[in-house]
Amino acid sequence: MHIVADENIPLLDEFLADFGRLTRLPGRLIDHTSVSDADVLLVRSVTKVSAAMLAGTPVRFVGTCTIGTDHLDLPGLAAAGVEVASAPGCNARGVVEYVLSCLLTLSERSATAWQNKMVGIVGVGEVGGRLATTLDALGIETLLCDPPRAERGAEGLVELDELISRCDVISCHVPLTTDGKHATHHLFNEKRLRVLRPGTWLINSSRGPVIDNTALKTVLAQRADLLVALDVWETEPLVDPKLAARCALATPHIAGYSLDGKLRGTAQIYQALCRFLDSPATLTLEQLAPRTGAGEWAMEAGTPADWLLSKALRQVYDVRDDDARLRAMLAAAPSEQASREGFDRLRKDYPLRRECNLLRINTAASEPQVARRLIAAGFVSGGEF
Numbered sequence: 371m372h373i374v375a376d377e378n379i380p381l382l383d384e385f386l387a388d389f390g391r392l393t394r395l396p397g398r399l400i401d402h403t404s405v406s407d408a409d410v411l412l413v414r415s416v417t418k419v420s421a422a423m424l425a426g427t428p429v430r431f432v433g434t435c436t437i438g439t440d441h442l443d444l445p446g447l448a449a450a451g452v453e454v455a456s457a458p459g460c461n462a463r464g465v466v467e468y469v470l471s472c473l474l475t476l477s478e479r480s481a482t483a484w485q486n487k488m489v490g491i492v493g494v495g496e497v498g499g500r501l502a503t504t505l506d507a508l509g510i511e512t513l514l515c516d517p518p519r520a521e522r523g524a525e526g527l528v529e530l531d532e533l534i535s536r537c538d539v540i541s542c543h544v545p546l547t548t549d550g551k552h553a554t555h556h557l558f559n560e561k562r563l564r565v566l567r568p569g570t571w572l573i574n575s576s577r578g579p580v581i582d583n584t585a586l587k588t589v590l591a592q593r594a595d596l597l598v599a600l601d602v603w604e605t606e607p608l609v610d611p612k613l614a615a616r617c618a619l620a621t622p623h624i625a626g627y628s629l630d631g632k633l634r635g636t637a638q639i640y641q642a643l644c645r646f647l648d649s650p651a652t653l654t655l656e657q658l659a660p661r662t663g664a665g666e667w668a669m670e671a672g673t674p675a676d677w678l679l680s681k682a683l684r685q686v687y688d689v690r691d692d693d694a695r696l697r698a699m700l701a702a703a704p705s706e707q708a709s710r711e712g713f714d715r716l717r718k719d720y721p722l723r724r725e726c727n728l729l730r731i732n733t734a735a736s737e738p739q740v741a742r743r744l745i746a747a748g749f750v751s752g753g754e755f
């Protein structure tokens with residue numbers, strides 16, 4: 371069997387050691403010619419796969435080690451008889467940590483407490499749902515919008531325009547869709563951007579085109595009160611430097627880039643491929659994954675809860691590092707092509723980032739109430755009371 375795969379899928383050699391020949395390529399270069407004699411194609415979000423690309427090739431299985439599937443022509447591939455698998459939820463926790471770090475950073479920058487804000491979550495699936503649970507555990511109020519779920523009977527959801535009118539913070543977690551009743555392309559258009567409440571924090575870690583980037587640049591030029599954090603960009607891998615300059619936080623599509631999230635993505639696709647081949651999945655992530663370098667830290671009695679929360683958040687993930695790296699790259703890039711390559715390089719050479727549930731807390735030396743809150747919110751694991 372010949373498997374063609376994106377070079378940025380970790381642990382693939384280990385998982386697929388007994389599957390035949392494996393060819394690794396940069397995701398953006400995978401095309402019809404690269405898969406001309408392939409049986410299986412494994413991608414990440416940067417490879418667009420359509421039935422036309424696979425026409426005349428032996429490819430019968432396409433796996434994407436990502437949550438998002440907007441780079442795949444799902445109806446076309448289904449019509450062509452190609453089995454498609456994705457990795458739902460694989461890096462959701464990483465995105466939640468990214469959002470929390472944005473909240474902490476924007477709070478510091480604006481000298482306003484994020485704990486008192488009403489947070490609107492648009493799209494309440496794997497990411498949005500976990501974000502809501504985490505914020506709830508931290509005692510932060512949320513308002514949720516998800517019309518497809520509302521149609522299926524879910525309760526307690528509001529319309530987007532109501533959410534916009536009531537929330538201080540808005541975080542987007544929808545898939546990118548271009549047709550249908552609930553299409554998300556330019557969900558945040560100029561009209562909606564103009565009516566954001568004064569001082570709104572708008573965070574997008576879903577897909578770039580969910581916000582009309584041209585309209586956003588126009589609105590931001592007129593409204594210095596808005597604080598915007600963009601992890602995803604309409605013209606990726608090209609970032610409009612003028613838009614980035616107007617954003618409070620700008621990162622290169624790395625919200626979900628914890629090592630844990632990537633490894634889960636690989637494991638999920640390995641399992642899906644085994645099912646497709648009707649072959650037992652004998653390997654597990656636990657057997658193959660690198661062991662965590664878990665940190666341990668103690669809380670001193672009497673330390674304010676907010677300080678502890680900030681410390682936990684910063685230790686887990688600090689969005690300011692990714693923001694600084696993107697801005698440095700943009701400032702140094704001599705051309706648009708260099709900027710595109712720089713964006714991809716930041717993602718390919720991404721520093722090791724582990725998820726917070728791998729941190730341990732020395733609860734013996736901690737305030738039990740605060741420790742319990744942090745554990746409930748999923749920041750830390752374990753510990754004795």
Ligand SMILES: NC(=O)C1=CN([C@@H]2O[C@H](COP(=O)(O)OP(=O)(O)OC[C@H]3O[C@@H](n4cnc5c(N)ncnc54)[C@H](O)[C@@H]3O)[C@@H](O)[C@H]2O)C=CC1
Pocket residue numbers: 437438439458459461462465492493494495496497498499515516517518519543544545546552553554557575576577601602623624625626627
């Ligand atoms: N920046 C990054 O690194 C990452 C970005 N993502 C993006 O985040 C998206 C969401 O991820 P998940 O929560 O795992 O997906 P999911 O499929 O579990 O949840 C998406 C939710 O959005 C809802 N939705 C669809 N259209 C909507 C609309 N018009 N308005 C409001 N809600 C709507 C759906 O009903 C669903 O509940 C992915 O599709 C992907 O594009 C995911 C992981 C990492």
Ligand SMILES: O=C(O)C(=O)[C@H](O)COP(=O)(O)O
Pocket residue numbers: 378414415416435436437438439461623626627
């Ligand atoms: O899972 C998703 O969906 C994502 O957005 C991924 O984190 C994107 O990572 P790459 O596939 O672009 O490496």
